[in-house]
Amino acid sequence: MVQVGLTHFLVISAILFSLGIFGIVTRKNAVMVLMGLELILNSANINFVAFSRYGNFGLNGQVVALFVIVLAAAEAAIALAIVLNIYKTFATVNVDEIDKLKE
Amino acid sequence: MTEALLLNISLVILLLPLLGFTTLILLGKKIPGSHWIETFFMFLALCLSVYVGFGKLAFFTGVSLVKEATWIQLWNIPVLGNLQIDLGIKIDNLTAIMLFVVTLISFLVHIFSLEYMKGDSRFSRYYAYLGIFTFSMLGIVLTHNILMMYIAWELVGISSYLLIGFWFEKKSASDASKKAFLVNRVGDTGMFIGIMILFTNYHTFTFDTIYAQIAQGHLPFNSPAWLTAAGIMIFMGAVGKSAQFPLHVWLPDAMEGPTPVSALIHAATMVAAGVYLIARVFVMLTADAMLTIAIVGMVTSFIAATIALTQNDIKKVLAYSTVSQLGYMVMAMGVGAYQYAFFHLVTHAFFKACLFLGSGSVIYAMHHEQDLRKMGGLRKKMPITYAAFLISTLAISGVPFTSGFLSKDGILAGTYAFASLTGHWMIPAVAFLVALMTAFYMFRLVILTFHGTPRDQERHDHAHESPFVMAMPLVVLSVLSVFFWYGLNPANPSTGWFLDKWVKTPTSIVPQGQRFDFMKSEVKETASAEKTAAGSTEAVVHSEHYMHAMHQAHYPAMGLSIILGGLGILLAFSMYQWKKIDPDKLAEKLGPIYRFSLNKWYIDELYGATFIGGALALSRLLAWFDKYVVDGLVNGAASLTRGVSKLGGLFDTYVVDGLVNFTAYLSGFIGIFFRKFQTGKVQTYVVFVIFSVIILLFIFRPFGF
Numbered sequence: 170m171v172q173v174g175l176t177h178f179l180v181i182s183a184i185l186f187s188l189g190i191f192g193i194v195t196r197k198n199a200v201m202v203l204m205g206l207e208l209i210l211n212s213a214n215i216n217f218v219a220f221s222r223y224g225n226f227g228l229n230g231q232v233v234a235l236f237v238i239v240l241a242a243a244e245a246a247i248a249l250a251i252v253l254n255i256y257k258t259f260a261t262v263n264v265d266e267i268d269k270l271k272e
Numbered sequence: 273m274t275e276a277l278l279l280n281i282s283l284v285i286l287l288l289p290l291l292g293f294t295t296l297i298l299l300g301k302k303i304p305g306s307h308w309i310e311t312f313f314m315f316l317a318l319c320l321s322v323y324v325g326f327g328k329l330a331f332f333t334g335v336s337l338v339k340e341a342t343w344i345q346l347w348n349i350p351v352l353g354n355l356q357i358d359l360g361i362k363i364d365n366l367t368a369i370m371l372f373v374v375t376l377i378s379f380l381v382h383i384f385s386l387e388y389m390k391g392d393s394r395f396s397r398y399y400a401y402l403g404i405f406t407f408s409m410l411g412i413v414l415t416h417n418i419l420m421m422y423i424a425w426e427l428v429g430i431s432s433y434l435l436i437g438f439w440f441e442k443k444s445a446s447d448a449s450k451k452a453f454l455v456n457r458v459g460d461t462g463m464f465i466g467i468m469i470l471f472t473n474y475h476t477f478t479f480d481t482i483y484a485q486i487a488q489g490h491l492p493f494n495s496p497a498w499l500t501a502a503g504i505m506i507f508m509g510a511v512g513k514s515a516q517f518p519l520h521v522w523l524p525d526a527m528e529g530p531t532p533v534s535a536l537i538h539a540a541t542m543v544a545a546g547v548y549l550i551a552r553v554f555v556m557l558t559a560d561a562m563l564t565i566a567i568v569g570m571v572t573s574f575i576a577a578t579i580a581l582t583q584n585d586i587k588k589v590l591a592y593s594t595v596s597q598l599g600y601m602v603m604a605m606g607v608g609a610y611q612y613a614f615f616h617l618v619t620h621a622f623f624k625a626c627l628f629l630g631s632g633s634v635i636y637a638m639h640h641e642q643d644l645r646k647m648g649g650l651r652k653k654m655p656i657t658y659a660a661f662l663i664s665t666l667a668i669s670g671v672p673f674t675s676g677f678l679s680k681d682g683i684l685a686g687t688y689a690f691a692s693l694t695g696h697w698m699i700p701a702v703a704f705l706v707a708l709m710t711a712f713y714m715f716r717l718v719i720l721t722f723h724g725t726p727r728d729q730e731r732h733d734h735a736h737e738s739p740f741v742m743a744m745p746l747v748v749l750s751v752l753s754v755f756f757w758y759g760l761n762p763a764n765p766s767t768g769w770f771l772d773k774w775v776k777t778p779t780s781i782v783p784q785g786q787r788f789d790f791m792k793s794e795v796k797e798t799a800s801a802e803k804t805a806a807g808s809t810e811a812v813v814h815s816e817h818y819m820h821a822m823h824q825a826h827y828p829a830m831g832l833s834i835i836l837g838g839l840g841i842l843l844a845f846s847m848y849q850w851k852k853i854d855p856d857k858l859a860e861k862l863g864p865i866y867r868f869s870l871n872k873w874y875i876d877e878l879y880g881a882t883f884i885g886g887a888l889a890l891s892r893l894l895a896w897f898d899k900y901v902v903d904g905l906v907n908g909a910a911s912l913t914r915g916v917s918k919l920g921g922l923f924d925t926y927v928v929d930g931l932v933n934f935t936a937y938l939s940g941f942i943g944i945f946f947r948k949f950q951t952g953k954v955q956t957y958v959v960f961v962i963f964s965v966i967i968l969l970f971i972f973r974p975f976g977f
Contacts, residue, residue: 190962194955202955268952 178219178246185212199262203262238240277341278327279361281320285371286410287360288317293403299906300396301876307386307399314379314406321375328368329774336364338416340478359480362416365774366551366614370413371447373618374541377625378406380745381536384629387741388532388636402536405431409541412548416545418467419477421549425509428542429456435537436529448525455522457796463549466505469498470537479552486556487781496786497560507568514546514598517572521876523595527587531635533627534587539594540621547598547617555778558786563696566606566687570702574600575873577709581716582859582870585642586631587671589717593668596706602682605846607699608788608818609686610777612821615770616679619753623664623676626749630661633742634721637735641728644717649726658722659745665718667753669711670837675753680707681830682904684769688825693818694788700829707833711840719848764826 185208192205214234220229254260292310301304328337340360349355363371382402389398408431409425430453437449472483473492492498510516515523526538536816537543550557550565557565573596580592580836584633597620635642637654651658667676687700726732737743758770780787846852859866868874949960969975 190958194959194962265953266957 174243175219175223178215178223180220182212182215185209185215197263197265198256199264199267200249202264205254207241207245207247209243210237213237275332275337276339278324278332278363279337282324282361282367282371282414282484283376285317285324286407286414287318288313288320289403289406289410293400293407296400296647297398298402300400306396307382310399310403311379311382312380312969313403314375317410318372318375318379319408321371323374324363325368327581328363333365333773336362338362338480340416353475354934355475356420358476359420360416363414365776366548367413367823369614369618369774370548371410373621374406374409374413377407377536377540377621377749378402380625380629380748381532382743383741384632384669385530385532385731386908387739388632389530390586394438398435401431401434401438402533404476405435405537405542408933409545412545416479417477418479418482418552420458421552422463422467422509425513425545425549426460428513429453429460429625432456432526432537432542436526437535438529439513440781442528444525444801445528448522448528452522452526455519456512459519460509462505462508462511465875466502466508469502469505473498478548483555483781488785491783496783499556499786500558500560503553503557503674504564507561507565508551508552510602511545511568512546513549514602515572515595516544516568516577516602517601518544518875520572520576520595521879523550524588524591527585527591527621531587531628531632534591535625537592537633539628542592543598543602544617544621547601547605547613550602551610554610558782559779559788560786562606562608562788564606566603566690566696566699568598569601569606570699572596572701573706575599575707575734575875577713578869579872580713581709582825582866584644586644586647586717586721587628587642589644590624590627592786593710593714594626596710597624597668600680600703600706603699603703604683604686606891607686607690608692608777609683610776611771612679612682612686614775615758616676616683618770619667619675619679619758622749622752623667623674626746626753627662627668628658629746629749630657630664633657633738633746634661636738638731638741639734640730642887644720646728647726648724648728648733649722649723649732650735651722653732654722654737654952656737656743657746660743660750661722662718663750664753665714669714670707670833671841672834673755674757675755677833678755679760681826681833684833685822685825685829688829689818692821692825704832704836708836710943711837712844714855715841715844716848719844725839 173175175247189205189208189210189212192208193202196202196205214237217230217237219230221228221234224230235246252262255267259267263266293312296306296310303309338360340358343359344357346355376559382399385402391397392398408424408427412421412428415421415424423729433449433453436452437446440446440449440813469492470482470785471477473490474485476482486499499868516744523538523543527534529538576592576595577601580589580596583589583592597616598715601613601616601620604610604616633654634647634650634657637650637657641647664676668678670680683704684700687703691697691700798930843853847855847858871877949956950972951957
């Protein structure tokens with residue numbers, strides 16, 4: 170029986186982070202990019218919780234994770250509102266086409 | 273009658289013509305008949321001169337009246353030390369006589385011009401010029417220092433220039449005025465050098481102070497040669513102004529001016545200023561300087577007389593006769609016959625002014641015809657002019673009972689005595705020859721003008737006697753050409769008041785060995801220096817043997833001069849009146865000599881070829897130098913600058929601009945390179961961030977792997 174330890178959580182978290190990055194970088198749809206972002210946030214949450222459990226930090230990590238979840242909800246609301254506005258302006262949510270910043 | 277009164281009056285005399293000049297030059301055109309103002313001023317000046325002359329000669333015969341004021345006073349000038357320049361008036365007998373001569377002739381010329389110049393478009397200006405001339409001439413006469421004299425000298429030069437070129441519309445007149453001015457400058461430069469020699473040594477311009485120092489044995493630069501040089505240099509001024517050879521060429525040309533002007537300036541007064549100048553510096557002339565002066569005078573009188581023989585223009589004959597007579601006076605100064613030189617100056621002023629005004633009258637009657645060959649037979653038509661002209665001609669020819677006889681005889685005797693003492697027999701020989709020629713050409717002039725039959729009938733028919741204002745001056749001047757104004761004895765002037773009382777040869781102050789011994793009496797050797805210092809230069813100065821020689825020379829010279837004068841007159845009559853000798857055939861026979869004389873010894877041509885041609889060649893050379901060397905330098909500098917700036921431009925274009933452009937190009941290139949990363953897509957940036965973080969992790973290895 171393998172003892173589940175900190176390393177496992179960190180690996181899961183790293184995988185999740187990588188998947189999040191991958192999602193952000195490769196998805197064309199803005200909503201999908203946002204979802205990748207959620208993945209990254211959640212990987213961070215896992216780290217917080219894991220270090221809270223195995224580290225000598227008390228419950229600080231748990232609390233921060235809760236904050237992050239709340240923040241993520243707010244962020245998702247704002248980000249989706251931005252996406253809606255983008256759609257209104259450009260009639261698309263494809264992030265490749267929205268490169269006006271370049272100009 | 274006090275000294276101060278006379279001096280103040282003479283100051284008034286000096287300034288009256290100047291007042292006339294300023295009035296006329298400023299207001300001449302606004303006041304109708306403004307020339308009367310100037311004429312009136314001259315009349316006033318004449319009256320005052322008579323008063324001053326009378327007062328001086330009657331009551332102050334033996335003393336000089338001097339009044340001076342400091343003009344410039346500077347202390348401690350580097351090199352010069354104290355510098356004090358005085359201006360002042362000195363009236364001695366010479367001055368008193370000259371005052372009268374100048375104002376009288378000037379006044380008569382003013383009167384004469386009323387008619388002669390009538391209708392001229394610049395009538396009032398003409399009178400203004402006469403005024404400035406008279407002022408300057410009086411300045412020369414009255415001054416007691418050589419600086420003021422030099423100033424007046426130049427003023428005379430400029431007024432002469434203005435009057436010669438009065439009809440400047442005529443090319444010949446404007447040329448003549450320029451010639452007169454330039455030739456005079458040559459002489460004046462010499463005079464200036466002479467003045468500077470004296471000033472450098474004595475630090476003063478006042479004649480008497482300078483002479484006092486010379487008399488004490490203080491010579492310029494301690495050398496008698498410098499004293500000679502100073503004398504000759506100052507004499508240069510006289511050479512220019514009195515038209516002596518080789519600077520005589522301007523005077524005949526000056527006849528382009530109005531005839532009354534010729535009478536006033538170029539016969540009677542201005543040209544006599546040179547002789548007056550020699551009289552003023554006479555005491556400091558060394559033997560060498562005097563001999564130089566005598567020879568220059570001799571050469572001048574001879575050349576001018578030979579030229580006068582053949583001239584066909586009535587005024588040219590008179591002009592050369594003037595030059596010749598001036599040569600006489602200068603020669604007389606040179607041989608030490610001071611009294612007679614001055615005497616001749618005065619008598620010549622009167623009879624030559626009369627001759628010129630007479631010729632003016634003739635020219636006026638002939639409607640401005642001056643050629644002798646077109647005149648003749650005017651005696652009946654113009655009796656007054658003829659009489660006056662004839663008397664003056666007798667005077668200049670040296671016929672007894674005229675003033676000219678007295679003065680000329682004195683000069684001839686002077687040269688004779690000089691020769692007998694020093695052995696320069698050339699001088700009296702030439703002097704007697706000139707006397708012969710003078711009589712000849714003057715009577716040739718009279719006969720051709722007044723006698724015989726008219727050669728231009730039409731002009732002769734229109735000729736008429738001149739009006740009163742023109743005849744009156746002629747009469748006055750011809751009367752003054754008679755002997756009794758100067759002394760009662762018509763044969764020996766030295767007993768007359770003019771020479772016996774008024775004009776005395778001043779004592780020479782030149783140290784012994786440098787002067788002619790006869791210029792100083794043996795008895796008064798010691799006393800004379802102090803006398804000169806005290807300002808009294810009136811002592812009788814000739815040594816006994818000079819007086820003796822002069823006395824011995826007197827009657828032979830007189831006899832010879834009468835014979836030669838008579839011979840000249842006879843010759844003139846036989847050639848032109850009685851036609852015994854045909855002048856044309858004679859001229860043909862004497863071909864080259866005749867042409868030599870007719871063409872004025874080719875002196876003008878010689879000057880044209882040498883000095884004028886030389887000056888032109890020099891100026892061409894300088895122009896060439898200017899064009900090619902100076903301009904070349906300037907242009908060279910310009911093209912050098914242009915080359916340098918072109919190089920600089922190239923450097924600028926290629927190196928500096930290249931650097932700048934390169935910088936710009938580089939940043940542009942970098943910009944273009946980095947622009948590719950700036951996609952505007954957040955995703956790309958994220959990729960960059962991640963790869964960068966990974967790279968940073970590999971570089972810094974924070975976790976130890």
